[in-house]
Amino acid sequence: MQAVEPQPLKRAALDLSSSMSLGKRTRTTSRPRNHTWHAPWKSYRVISGHQGSVRSVAFDPGNSWFCTGSADRTIKIWDVASGRLKHTLTGHIGQVRGLAVSQTHTYMFSAGDDKQVKCWDLERNKVIRSYDAHLSGVYCLALHPTIDVLLTGGRDSVCHVWDVRTKKQIFTLTGHGDTVCSVLARPVEPLVVTGSHDSTVKLWDIRNGKAMLTLTHHKKSVRALAAHPRRRGFASASGDGDIKKFSLPRGEFLHNIAREKEWKGGIFNAMAVNGDGVLVAGGDDGSLCFCDWESGCSFQRTRTVAQPGSLESENGIFAASFDVTGSRLVTCEADKTIKMWKEDDEATPETHQLNFKPPKDICWWQFRSSQINHRATMNNPIDYVVSCA
Amino acid sequence: MATNPLKEIPPPVMAKGTVVFPPYLHREGFVPRKLADFGDGGAFPEIHIAQYPLDMYRNLSAARPRSKIVSVTVDAHANVMHDAIARQDENLKKIVYSQLEDIIPKILKGEDEEEEEFHDDEIEMQKEIEQTTGETKAALEKTLNVKLSAAHPKNVPQHSSDPTYFTYSLSQSYEASFNSGANERIVRMANHPVDPLEPPRSKRKKFPRGSGSPPVPVIHSPPRPVTVKDQQDWQVPPCISNWKNPKGYTIPLDKRMAVDGRDLLGVQISDNFAKVSESLYVAEQMAREGVEMRSKVQKEIMMKEKERAGTSDLSSEG
Numbered sequence: 001m002q003a004v005e006p007q008p009l010k011r012a013a014l015d016l017s018s019s020m021s022l023g024k025r026t027r028t029t030s031r032p033r034n035h036t037w038h039a040p041w042k043s044y045r046v047i048s049g050h051q052g053s054v055r056s057v058a059f060d061p062g063n064s065w066f067c068t069g070s071a072d073r074t075i076k077i078w079d080v081a082s083g084r085l086k087h088t089l090t091g092h093i094g095q096v097r098g099l100a101v102s103q104t105h106t107y108m109f110s111a112g113d114d115k116q117v118k119c120w121d122l123e124r125n126k127v128i129r130s131y132d133a134h135l136s137g138v139y140c141l142a143l144h145p146t147i148d149v150l151l152t153g154g155r156d157s158v159c160h161v162w163d164v165r166t167k168k169q170i171f172t173l174t175g176h177g178d179t180v181c182s183v184l185a186r187p188v189e190p191l192v193v194t195g196s197h198d199s200t201v202k203l204w205d206i207r208n209g210k211a212m213l214t215l216t217h218h219k220k221s222v223r224a225l226a227a228h229p230r231r232r233g234f235a236s237a238s239g240d241g242d243i244k245k246f247s248l249p250r251g252e253f254l255h256n257i258a259r260e261k262e263w264k265g266g267i268f269n270a271m272a273v274n275g276d277g278v279l280v281a282g283g284d285d286g287s288l289c290f291c292d293w294e295s296g297c298s299f300q301r302t303r304t305v306a307q308p309g310s311l312e313s314e315n316g317i318f319a320a321s322f323d324v325t326g327s328r329l330v331t332c333e334a335d336k337t338i339k340m341w342k343e344d345d346e347a348t349p350e351t352h353q354l355n356f357k358p359p360k361d362i363c364w365w366q367f368r369s370s371q372i373n374h375r376a377t378m379n380n381p382i383d384y385v386v387s388c389a
Numbered sequence: 390m391a392t393n394p395l396k397e398i399p400p401p402v403m404a405k406g407t408v409v410f411p412p413y414l415h416r417e418g419f420v421p422r423k424l425a426d427f428g429d430g431g432a433f434p435e436i437h438i439a440q441y442p443l444d445m446y447r448n449l450s451a452a453r454p455r456s457k458i459v460s461v462t463v464d465a466h467a468n469v470m471h472d473a474i475a476r477q478d479e480n481l482k483k484i485v486y487s488q489l490e491d492i493i494p495k496i497l498k499g500e501d502e503e504e505e506e507f508h509d510d511e512i513e514m515q516k517e518i519e520q521t522t523g524e525t526k527a528a529l530e531k532t533l534n535v536k537l538s539a540a541h542p543k544n545v546p547q548h549s550s551d552p553t554y555f556t557y558s559l560s561q562s563y564e565a566s567f568n569s570g571a572n573e574r575i576v577r578m579a580n581h582p583v584d585p586l587e588p589p590r591s592k593r594k595k596f597p598r599g600s601g602s603p604p605v606p607v608i609h610s611p612p613r614p615v616t617v618k619d620q621q622d623w624q625v626p627p628c629i630s631n632w633k634n635p636k637g638y639t640i641p642l643d644k645r646m647a648v649d650g651r652d653l654l655g656v657q658i659s660d661n662f663a664k665v666s667e668s669l670y671v672a673e674q675m676a677r678e679g680v681e682m683r684s685k686v687q688k689e690i691m692m693k694e695k696e697r698a699g700t701s702d703l704s705s706e707g
Contacts, residue, residue, distance in 0.1 A: 133595070135595055146518060146522040147522055147525055147526055147529065149529065161529075163529070163533050166533065166537065168533060168536055168537065168540075169536075170529050170532050170533050170536075171529075171532065175602060187518040187521065187522065188514070188517050188518055188521050189521055191521070191525060200605075206525065206529070207524070207525055207528035207529070208528075209532075210602075211483070211602060212483055212484065213483060213484045213485075213486075214483075214602075214605040215486070215608075216486075216605055216606070216607040216608050216609070217492070217608050217609070217610075219609055247497055250484060251484065251486075252486075252491070252495075252497065253486075253491055253492065253494075253608075254494065254495060254496070254497065255494030255495065255496075256494065
């Protein structure tokens with residue numbers, strides 16, 4: 001593997017010592033971010049079958065099939081290996097916007113624009129439960145990995161926490177000012193992360209049903225959230241073209257991803273992260289941006305090709321998901337196709353060289369997470385100085 | 390430090406037991422920590438620490454819970470805490486980001502070390518996951534049970550349909566015209582029979598709920614610079630309508646036509662023009678060929694007739 005030589009970083013133009021809140025601070029030498037080389041991804045299969053744009057995707061935990069929900073109100077189940085259609089499930093009367101497959105039971109959950117959240121029994125291919133509380137379209141759905149709890153967020157700016165078995169809402173997570181369009185369920189604290197059209201990301205404590213933290217870093221609606229499967233962190237993508245990376249459990253902002261100087265950015269609709277640290281962000285104009293999680297630099301920017309017969313505007317990605325192994329990517333698009341991507345086997349670091357340059361206009365700091373203490377209150381002021389050891 | 394000229398003035402002689410603190414100008418190093426250090430006076434302005442003589446205003450918000458006054462506090466580095474307003478009420482228990490560190494890009498040290506301690510980290514993670522799961526499940530079940538038991542109440546009062554009678558006695562005696570002169574009335578009260586299969590008569594509406602916590606400081610990176618090309622792309626010329634002119638402006642006709650959108654549509658020539666000209670050409674070709682062939686055939690006929698006439702002449706002569 002070709003070693004990437006760290007570029008000598010220039011001192012920042014930003015004079016941080018003049019900032020009041022920093023107090024006494026020692027500057028450490030900045031270090032460029034680690035960057036691993038990734039092979040470029042290419043599309044190897046196009047699956048067409050839906051009669052409306054494909055809006056959501058979910059994989060089976062056994063990695064043998066995946067299901068897609070679309071604007072034609074159906075849910076189709078496809079075989080991963082061959083790409084053939086296995087089943088079509090009907091029942092929704094609006095676009096199917098969210099899908100999730102349970103890891104422990106043979107259940108699949110779907111949520112649509114018609115305010116319905118359904119639980120399907122996959123042994124009999126029937127709807128067995130329906131969860132009714134949303135006042136308008138449900139835009140996102142997530143199943144908690146360890147607790148039997150379903151999270152749905154929708155246009156009524158509320159995220160409901162449902163008990164799967166009894167169909168009762170345990171909590172209603174209110175607080176967002178606009179549509180909740182993305183939800184993440186995690187096994188450790190914070191258990192729920194929601195992103196909304198009011199450009200905030202909220203981290204919730206679902207034992208009380210209250211928000212723990214509100215992140216206001218984005219300027220436009222947060223359309224997609226993706227958590228790293230192993231690291232403690234998540235990324236949020238928004239309509240202003242920013243993909244921001246945050247660390248958990250305290251939700252500290254780390255840095256922007258893929259914000260190179262010349263690139264203006266586009267609206268990102270979907271995001272997914274691999275076990276290898278490949279982050280893919282699908283845009284509203286069909287652009288796909290593949291980035292390295294740790295360094296935040298993008299190693300590939302491509303554009304999907306709409307299938308022949310579609311309009312120019314039907315170039316867009318609505319949902320993206322890696323399979324369970326992380327070696328295959330499925331993108332759901334506006335031209336009614338599903339595209340499957342895999343890494344180019346013939347590419348090597350020599351053939352696809354990557355000039356990784358960390359942004360020079362920002363100074364990189366090293367912090368120890370526990371030393372940033374944000375628990376200062378009015379009565380107990382604690383200093384904000386971070387000592388860089 | 391320059392010698393303080395006032396220090397040369399000797400301190401006033403005071404009777405013993407009257408004051409607990411050093412006199413003015415001689416208080417260097419004196420720090421009033423207890424209530425008794427203040428004597429019966431107030432705070433010392435020249436001593437730069439937070440002082441609460443008579444314990445006044447030590448906990449402003451707790452003393453007056455509904456007061457909107459947030460005292461100005463200072464952190465350990467003597468920086469005024471400007472985000473105290475953002476950390477009020479509900480936000481006291483929450484994490485609130487309001488500093489420069491929260492917007493600058495950084496790498497957390499813990500992140501690098503994760504690579505090396507991956508194996509141990511996994512086992513720890515598992516334990517953490519299990520613990521969190523257990524606690525959260527317990528908390529959620531508690532809430533759920535409350536809701537379920539509310540939906541299935543145990544002691545439902547039975548409404549019997551037997552009528553009950555009670556007497557209503559009037560306080561004053563009225564004339565014979567009212568209540569037929571009687572002093573009492575007997576009232577019969579019974580439960581109206583309810584049709585068990587009737588759907589609910591009023592529609593139960595679901596209302597959207599309001600937000601709970603106070604607002605949080607908005608942390609935005611500075612606006613990205615707009616390039617000249619971007620600015621030019623987004624320039625929208627004023628609209629000159631072909632139909633409406635509310636202010637009655639007189640705009641020359643060429644300006645009206647320029648903003649019309651004619652040039653945006655583009656010239657679209659139909660394919661049929663080409664088709665017509667091609668078919669005309671083809672038809673002409675075919676007509677020419679036809680004419681040529683006909684004239685050729687005619688010529689041959691003429692020639693044959695001439696020959697026949699010639700040979701018959703010859704034969705008749707010979």
